[in-house]
Amino acid sequence: MFVLKVDFAYNLFKLKEKQIKKGNSMSYIKSSLLAASAFVLIAPTAFGAGFQLKEQSASLQGLSFAGASAKADDASVMYFNPAGITRLKGKQAYGTVSLIKPSTKFDQDESQFSAQTAPAGATHTVNDGEGGDAGSLAAVPAAYVKAELDNDVHIGFAVNTPFGLTTEYDDGWVGRYHALKSELLTINMAPTVAWKVNENWSFGASANIQYAEAELTNATASGGGTDLFTKLKGDDIGFGFRLGALYEPTDKTRIGVAYHSGIHHELTGEVKSYSGSTVVSNIAAKAKLRTPDIASLGVYHELNDRWAVMSELAWTNWSTFEYLTVQNRDTSANLSSIEEKWNDSYFMALGAEFHPCDYPNRAWQFGIAYDKTPVEDEYRTFRIPDEDRLWLSVGYGHEWENKSFHIGYSHIIANEADVVEDESSTAKGVVAGSFDANVNILSANFTMKF
Template sequence: MSRFSSPLMLGILLSGYQLTGHAAGFALSEQSGSGMGNAYAGAAAVAEDASTIYFNPAGMTYIEGHQLVGALHTIRTSGDFNNKGSTVAGGEGGDFGGWAFLPNFYYKQDLTEQVKFGIGMGTPFGLKTEYDKNWLGRFQAVKSELKTININPSLAWKVNEQWSLGFGISAMWAEAELTSAANLGPAGVTTVKNKGDDWGFGYNLGAIYQVTPATRLGVAYRSKVEQHLKGDVRSPSTVTSASPTQTLNTDITADLTLPETFSFSTFSQLNDRWDLLTDITWTRWSQFKELTIRRDNGSNSVVGSTVEHWNNTLRYSAGLNYRYTDTLKLRTGIAYDDEAIDNEHRTARIPGNDRIWLSLGATWQYSPATKLDIGYTHLFIKDARINDDQRPTRGLLSGTYEGSADILSLQFAHNF
C-alpha cells in the first residue's frame, strides 16, 4: 500500500518543485509586482506599497491613506529530463513545465495616525508540472499540482520616528492532486490519483528602523504553518485485497510542517536618483524531517514513513532603482537562491537546483493616486543530477534535468 498512498503527501509537499516553484524547496516568491523588478531585494525594508503586508507588515506605516493593490504574475517554466541509464522503458517525459497565473491582492487603511490595518491574499506555495503518461519515470510521478491561498490580516504601529512594528496572522488553505502509475504485479499497471486539502494557521512579525532619513533596515519573520492533511487515494482499477485495510482506494491523513523564514533587508536612497536595496532570507527547511502517512479506513495503521534530508537555505539579493523622471522609476535586481535538497536525495518530484534571478522592472506614476508596475525575471537553474533507486519496485531513474523559468508581473496600486 505504501507505494499507492505516500504520493499524496509527497505531491502536496513537492509539486511546486524548483523548476516551477521559484524559491527554495517548494515556495513561491511572487508576492508583489513592484518587488519583481528588484528580484525582491530589500523586500522587508522598502515599504513601497501595500504588498509590504506579506514581506513586513511594519512597512504599512510608510504608506499614506487607504491603498488597494492588485498584481498578476504570468509564469512560464520549462524542464527536460535527459536519460542516462534508467532501467524502466519509456520516453524522457517531454517538457514538464507549463504556464501558471498567480494573483496577489492587498488592502491597507489608517486606523489612527500611529496604527494601520491591512489584509493580503496570495499564493505562497504551488504550481503544476506534468510529464508524458508513459515516460520512464511514470512510477515516480506523472502529474503534480498544488494550489494554495494565504489570507493575511495585519496591524502596524509607528512607535516613533525611528521604529515601526508589525504583526499578522496567516490562514493558509492548500489543495493538492497527484497522479502516477502503480505496478500491481500480475494485475498489471494502473493510474493512481491522490487528492487532499487542509487549512493551517501561522503568524508573521516585522520591524523597521529608520537609521537616517535616507536609510532604513527591516527584519521580518514568518512562522511555521502546521497542516493536518486529509485526502484520498483513488484508481480506476478494481483490484482489491481480501483485507479491507489493503484496498487500493482509501482515505489517508498526514501531518506536515511548512517552514519558518527570517529576512534582513536594507533600503538606502543614495541620492535624488538612485536607491540601493539588499536582502538575505533564511528558510528552515530542515523542519521537514519526516513524512508519515496513515490509512484512515478504520485501521489507523501507518501506510509509510519516509525520513527526509532537507537543508536550511539562504537567498541573497541586491537591487537598484533609478528615478528617470518624476513619474518613471526603473528597476533591476539579481538574486542567488540555494536549493533545499542535495544531489544524493533528489527525486523526480524535486529535480531543481540552485538558481540565479536576473530582474528588470519599471514603475509609472500614472496620476497622484495611481501607479502601475511591470517586472520581468529570468531564472537560470543549474543542471540537476538524479540517481533515484530508493524503491526497487519503481526501477532506477538516472539522468540529468535542465530547466529555466520566465516571470512577467503586472501590478496596479491606487490610493483613495
C-alpha cells in the same frame, strides 16, 4: 505542466459544506476562504527554493526582491514585512499578477525496471519517454488593501499564494512509477495591523489563515505490463503569523526585519487506485505537511534623488521537511514514506532603482539574486527536482498622483539537477538522469490610493 484549478473553489465549497453540517465553528473561515478562492484559481509551481513562491509583488519583481523587507512603498510590503505599511498614507489597494513560463526537461541516463514492472518480465533498460516538458504557462495573483485608523495605527488585509508546486509528466514516461503529478496549492488570508511608535520605529503583525490542498499521482505496476493509476488527494486549514519591524535611522535609509511562522497542516483525504476508470481500492489517508519558518533582513538606501540601492537576505527553515509520509487515517499505518532530508536554505538579493532627472515619477529597476536549494543531491526526487537558482531581473514603474503601475521581468537559471530513483525499490525500478530548467516571469501590478 501547470493546470487550471477550476475544481478548487468546488473543493473548498464541499469542505465548507461538511463543516456546516457538523456545526463546526470554523465554517465562517471556510466561507471566507471560498470567497478568496474566486480570486486565486490557478495552481502555481514553485519558483523559490523548495516549494516557496516569491512572486507576490510586481513592484519588487524587477529588483529580484532585493529590499523586500525594507523598501515599503506600496501595500504589498505587508506580505514581506507588516510593519512597512506605516509608511503608506491613507488608503491603498494593490493588485498584482505574475505570468510564469518554466521549462523543465528530463534527460535520461539509464533506467532499469524489475521483473515485476517490466512488461516482458525481465530487468532491462527501457526507453518509455522522458516525460516531456514539465512546465507550462501559469498566472499567480495576489491582492492587498490597507487603511489608517489614525496617524500611528494602520491596518491591512492580504490574499495570496505563498507556497505552491506543480510537476506533471507524460503518462507513459520512464519514471511513472515514482511520480506522474505532484501538486500543492495554498491560499493565505492575512489580516494585518501595524503601529508607528515614533519617527524611527514601526512594528507590525499578521495572522495567517491558510488553506492547503495537495494531489500526488503515480503509476503502480500490477504485473503483466499493466499499470494501475494511484492518486492521493487531501486538504486542510492551518494557522500561523508574521511579525515585522522597520527602523528608519534617516529619511533616506530603512532597515527591515521580519519573521514568518511555519504552519502545520494535516492533510486528510483518500488514496485511490484505478484500473482504467474503475476504482480498485479506496483508503482514507492523512499526511502531515509543515510550511517552513522564514526570517528576513532587508536594507534600503537612497544615494541621491536619482539612485537607490537595496539588499535582502532570507533564511528558510526547510530542515523540518524530513519525510513525506502518507498514513492510513484509521490505523495510522504507513502507506508510503519518502525520505526528503532537506536542509535550511538562504536567499540573497541586490537591487538598484534609477529615477531619470526629467521624470522623477518614473523608475527603472535592476536586480540579481542567488536562491540556494534545500535539496541534497542524494535525496532529490522527481516530485521536486530542485536545484540552486540565479535570478536576473529588470523592472519599470510609473507613478501618478493617486495611482501607480509597475512591471517586472525575471529570468531564472537553475543548475542542472541530477536524480537517481530508486536504487532500493524492486517495484519502481531505477531511473537516472538530470533536469535542465529555467523560468521566465513577467509581473504587473496596479495600485490605487484613496
